Amino acid sequence: MLWMKSLHIIFMVTWFAGLFYLPRLYVYHAQTKDKISNDRFKVMERKLFYGIMTPGGILTIFFGLLLIYNYPYQGQWLTYKLILVFFLIIYHLYCWKFLNLFKYDKNYHSHVFYRIFNEVPVIILIAAVFLVIYKP
Numbered sequence: 001m002l003w004m005k006s007l008h009i010i011f012m013v014t015w016f017a018g019l020f021y022l023p024r025l026y027v028y029h030a031q032t033k034d035k036i037s038n039d040r041f042k043v044m045e046r047k048l049f050y051g052i053m054t055p056g057g058i059l060t061i062f063f064g065l066l067l068i069y070n071y072p073y074q075g076q077w078l079t080y081k082l083i084l085v086f087f088l089i090i091y092h093l094y095c096w097k098f099l100n101l102f103k104y105d106k107n108y109h110s111h112v113f114y115r116i117f118n119e120v121p122v123i124i125l126i127a128a129v130f131l132v133i134y135k136p
Helices: 002-031 035-070 076-103 111-117 120-134
Strands: none
Touching: 002 035, 002 076, 002 111, 002 120, 035 076, 076 120
């Protein structure tokens, strides 16, 4: 069972790396004025989203579900953690939406918006870690 927990944590770190970095790329992309930089950011964002972030999210959820299946219900903290995971999935989908806006040069948000947007996964991570450690 510890191998499942280990893989869950490894892929969670991978997912969060993407959730932290992709919106930071959006900050810089929103400030871009030249075509070369614009095209470079599109490639970086696409590779991060599809090559690291999405597989990390899918595998995090997969191993999390395996853990839930193999360990009986452990209290209210797990329900709260699953709610946070739901919000992370929504956040991930918003990242995908913004990826497509940039892809088609249709971004309508400023770099300031993306700086604020970038803080959401930090708050969710802090809440999730406290839930897992303290299990209220």
